[in-house]
Amino acid sequence: MSNPQYSVIAPVYNEEETLPEFYRQIKETMDSTNESWEIILINDGSRDRSWEIMQELRKNDPRVKILSFAKNFGHQPAVTAGLDFTMGNAVVMIDSDLQDPPSVILDMIVKWKEGYDLVYGVRSERKGETWFKEVTAKLFYRIIFHITDVNIPLDTGDFRLMDRKVVDVLQSMRERHRFIRGMTVWIGFKQAGVEYVREERFAGTTKYPFKKMFKFALDAITSFSYVPLQIATYFGFSIAGLSAIGTLFVVYARLFMINHEFTGQATTLVAVLFLGGIQLITLGIMGEYLGRIYDEVKGRPLYVVRDMQGFEDSHVAETYYRSLKHVQ
Ligand code: UDP
Numbered sequence: 001m002s003n004p005q006y007s008v009i010a011p012v013y014n015e016e017e018t019l020p021e022f023y024r025q026i027k028e029t030m031d032s033t034n035e036s037w038e039i040i041l042i043n044d045g046s047r048d049r050s051w052e053i054m055q056e057l058r059k060n061d062p063r064v065k066i067l068s069f070a071k072n073f074g075h076q077p078a079v080t081a082g083l084d085f086t087m088g089n090a091v092v093m094i095d096s097d098l099q100d101p102p103s104v105i106l107d108m109i110v111k112w113k114e115g116y117d118l119v120y121g122v123r124s125e126r127k128g129e130t131w132f133k134e135v136t137a138k139l140f141y142r143i144i145f146h147i148t149d150v151n152i153p154l155d156t157g158d159f160r161l162m163d164r165k166v167v168d169v170l171q172s173m174r175e176r177h178r179f180i181r182g183m184t185v186w187i188g189f190k191q192a193g194v195e196y197v198r199e200e201r202f203a204g205t206t207k208y209p210f211k212k213m214f215k216f217a218l219d220a221i222t223s224f225s226y227v228p229l230q231i232a233t234y235f236g237f238s239i240a241g242l243s244a245i246g247t248l249f250v251v252y253a254r255l256f257m258i259n260h261e262f263t264g265q266a267t268t269l270v271a272v273l274f275l276g277g278i279q280l281i282t283l284g285i286m287g288e289y290l291g292r293i294y295d296e297v298k299g300r301p302l303y304v305v306r307d308m309q310g311f312e313d314s315h316v317a318e319t320y321y322r323s324l325k326h327v328q
C-alpha cells in the first residue's frame, strides 16, 4: 500500500459527544482534496465511550487508524504518538473537539503546495473561552515570545500542517517535556501562518484546567529558555551593588554625622526575609530545571500503547516496539 498524501492526527480524551461530527467534517474536508488521506486518532486514556466510537469509525472506514494509550499521558504525548505513526507526505495536527475548524486544513494545503514546509494556524479570534483563559493565553504567548530564543509566533496552537521532512526531524526530538508548537518552529524550514477563528467547543469542557496550563507554560519556558536561571544572577548583582553603596553610606554616617544612629530591628528583619524569599525562589527555579533533567535522564518512553488498529501494513508499529527496547 502506498503512503497517503495527507495524514491527520487528532488526540482524543473523553470526546464521545464530538467524535462522530469531527470525523464527518474531516471526511468532508479531506475528500474534497481528491487525494489520498488517513486519519490517526489517539485515545489518551479516555474514560467514556470514545474508544468504542473510534473502533466503529474504523470499521466503516479503513482510512481511520486508531491507537489507545495504556492510561492518560496528556495532550502533547498523544500528538507525539500520532506523529510517530503517520505515513503521509503532509501531516496535519488538529484537536478533536472541533475548536480548530477542519475546513482550515484546505487553506493550509494551499500554502503547502506553494512550497511552505510548516503552516501554522493563527487564532485571530477565540470564541467561547472565559476571559481568564483568553488573558492568560495572550500573556503566555507574549512572555514566551520575549524570553525564548526561538520566535514562536503569537497566538498559535498546535493546529498546523507539516511537510514530511519537518515530521522526520520532529520524530527525532524525544524530549520529555514537550512544547511541540515551539519545537516545530525551532526546526526551521519555510514557515507561514493561516488565520482562523477558534471556535467554541462542540461539546464537553476543556481538559486543560488552570493547573495543567500552568505546568504546560513552565514546560514551554524551561525547554526554550535559560532566562529564569539567569534571574538569580541579575538579582544577585543588583542587591550586592546596592549593599555596597549602603555600606559606604553607613561608614560615612558613623564617622562624620554626629549623633546618627541606625535603629529598628524591623528594618533588618524585612531585609533578611526579603533576601531569604529570593533565595528560596531561586532554589525553586533551579528545582524546576533539575526535575526536568532528572526526567530526561530516566529516559522512559514518552507514551505506552495498549492497542492499535490499522497499522498492519506499515512499518510504524514495528518501529514502536523496537523503540521500547532501545529507549536511550
Ligand atoms: N486532550 C488529550 N489528553 C489530555 C487533554 C486533552 O488528548 O490529557 C485532547 C482533547 O481531547 C482535545 C485536545 O487534546 O482534542 C485539546 O484539549 P482541550 O480542548 O481540552 O484544550 P483547550 O482547547 O481547552 O486548550
Ligand code: MG
Residues within 6 Å of the ligand: 095, 097, 099, 201, 206
Ligand atoms: Mg479545546
